[in-house]
Amino acid sequence: MHASEILWTVVIGFVLVGSxxxxxxxxxxxxxxxxxxxxxxxxxxxxxxxxxxxLPKLVSVCEAYMQHERAVFDKLSEARAALAKAxxxxxxxxxxxxxxxxxxxxxxxxxxxxxxxxxxxxAALQARISELENAIADRREFYxxxxxxxxxxxxxxxxSWIADGMNLQAAELFKIDESDRKDVAIxxxxxx
Amino acid sequence: xxxxxxxxxxxxxxxxxxxAFVTGFRALRTWRxxxxxxxxxxxxxxxxxxxxxxxxxxxSDLRSPFSGRECVWWEVEIxxxxxxxxxRQGWSVVHRKTSGQPFYLRDETGVAxxxxxxxxxxxxxxxxxxxxxxxxxxxxxxxxxxxGLGLRRMWALGAMRFRERVLEAPSRVFVLGRAxxxxxxxxxxxxxxxxxxxxxxxxxxxxxxxxRQGERDEDVRGVIRQGSGGExxxxxxxxxxxxxxxxxxxxFGGLIAGPLLTLFGLWCALELARTGGWSL
Numbered sequence: 001m002h003a004s005e006i007l008w009t010v011v012i013g014f015v016l017v018g019s020x021x022x023x024x025x026x027x028x029x030x031x032x033x034x035x036x037x038x039x040x041x042x043x044x045x046x047x048x049x050x051x052x053x054x055l056p057k058l059v060s061v062c063e064a065y066m067q068h069e070r071a072v073f074d075k076l077s078e079a080r081a082a083l084a085k086a087x088x089x090x091x092x093x094x095x096x097x098x099x100x101x102x103x104x105x106x107x108x109x110x111x112x113x114x115x116x117x118x119x120x121x122x123a124a125l126q127a128r129i130s131e132l133e134n135a136i137a138d139r140r141e142f143y144x145x146x147x148x149x150x151x152x153x154x155x156x157x158x159x160s161w162i163a164d165g166m167n168l169q170a171a172e173l174f175k176i177d178e179s180d181r182k183d184v185a186i187x188x189x190x191x192x
Numbered sequence: 193x194x195x196x197x198x199x200x201x202x203x204x205x206x207x208x209x210x211x212a213f214v215t216g217f218r219a220l221r222t223w224r225x226x227x228x229x230x231x232x233x234x235x236x237x238x239x240x241x242x243x244x245x246x247x248x249x250x251x252s253d254l255r256s257p258f259s260g261r262e263c264v265w266w267e268v269e270i271x272x273x274x275x276x277x278x279x280r281q282g283w284s285v286v287h288r289k290t291s292g293q294p295f296y297l298r299d300e301t302g303v304a305x306x307x308x309x310x311x312x313x314x315x316x317x318x319x320x321x322x323x324x325x326x327x328x329x330x331x332x333x334x335x336x337x338x339x340g341l342g343l344r345r346m347w348a349l350g351a352m353r354f355r356e357r358v359l360e361a362p363s364r365v366f367v368l369g370r371a372x373x374x375x376x377x378x379x380x381x382x383x384x385x386x387x388x389x390x391x392x393x394x395x396x397x398x399x400x401x402x403x404r405q406g407e408r409d410e411d412v413r414g415v416i417r418q419g420s421g422g423e424x425x426x427x428x429x430x431x432x433x434x435x436x437x438x439x440x441x442x443x444f445g446g447l448i449a450g451p452l453l454t455l456f457g458l459w460c461a462l463e464l465a466r467t468g469g470w471s472l
Binding site: 003010018025040134142 | 213217220221227228229230232235236238241447451454455458459462463466
């Protein structure tokens with residue numbers, strides 16, 4: 001075997017091993033990211049479930065005090081019903097935003113009931129729901145970061161070639177409610 | 193008689209290039225993990241691979257062995273000067289030890305507990321001292337005695353190098369590792385008097401260090417440690433972007449320069465064989 005043949009054999013060997021290794025690293029990382037999206041969503045779901053479990057308790061504590069506020073109770077139950085029908089990330093995030101809005105309105109109305117505010121169970125539930133809301137917001141941000149990284153990889157070369165072969169689709173973001181994006185009008189009434 | 197210098201060079205290049213190629217793949221894996229893992233917050237971190245940024249806080253009174261600095265993690269390294277062929281000399285590490293005590297990592301949302309055992313800690317050397325033979329300063333000798341290093345007196349006759357790396361609170365660090373749920377603890381008694389009656393040390397719970405430690409452990413949201421199967425576990429004072437750059441350069445450097453170096457080594461060997469320079 002000539003020297004040049006030996007060298008070419010080694011070159012081809014390195015190119016083959018390098019290409020296969022590089023392809024495998026992209027393939028594995030795409031699979032890992034896809035699973036990470038599923039995991040991130042499941043981690044949000046755990047907290048959403050916990051928040052749903054708190055809602056009936058909240059209603060039962062407040063019912064006695066807020067008998068004239070049928071509308072806020074209805075909105076809350078409507079939001080829960082919408083969530084039961086929701087399928088997929090987009091519909092689910094819409095329903096979750098509806099619940100978040102309904103809870104916000106509920107607490108805003110509860111502010112005008114001093115006796116309710118003084119109730120320890122109500123205070124504990126309010127604190128618990130606020131804590132869950134914060135954790136949901138963090139996990140939603142994490143989920144969206146994971147999805148954005150994955151979607152970016154699907155559009156980059158050479159990852160996009162491998163992703164096409166694997167039939168991977170872009171994942172959906174957990175969008176926030178449009179009403180949360182609106183500017184809040186703040187006006188000060190200054191006395192002369 | 194062949195050319196031993198050429199033979200050595202070709203062997204070193206061939207083996208070194210292959211080693212660089214293999215380590216390039218390992219760096220590529222770490223680089224991918226760094227790129228693909230978004231930074232989480234302690235409050236809402238999920239169990240599994242996580243990336244966190246925060247300040248380190250002490251959990252136990254820990255001092256580095258050489259400089260005696262208060263820290264959350266240390267690593268010491270003792271080297272001796274070894275003679276090599278053709279008058280060249282180099283340091284060879286004869287002892288390396290790392291602290292394994294856990295420490296807290298706090299971000300704006302909560303506290304996590306980090307077990308640094310097995311982590312690749314990216315901290316620069318903070319202390320370095322060299323001796324030039326005939327004895328070493330007392331603190332180093334004391335440390336070597338404590339560690340039971342049998343050859344310490346012989347090493348002390350020649351030149352030695354002592355290096356230390358420490359991670360001090362409240363440094364800001366980047367952690368990439370696996371999150372686990374924190375261990376649950378249950379109080380079996382609330383009264384020091386009851387503990388005293390049983391003959392156990394009830395008073396220890398009220399000592400300053402012990403109380404503070406217990407309170408913080410209750411706040412811990414999760415434990416970060418090394419996962420199974422040699423999973424990536426990084427702790428670094430550098431930013432994520434710097435670490436990504438470092439591992440990217442190492443990965444692509446190894447994958448491109450490694451094969452080139454191997455080819456050069458092989459070419460040298462083949463040339464030597466052709467000209468009759470490769471013989472013993």
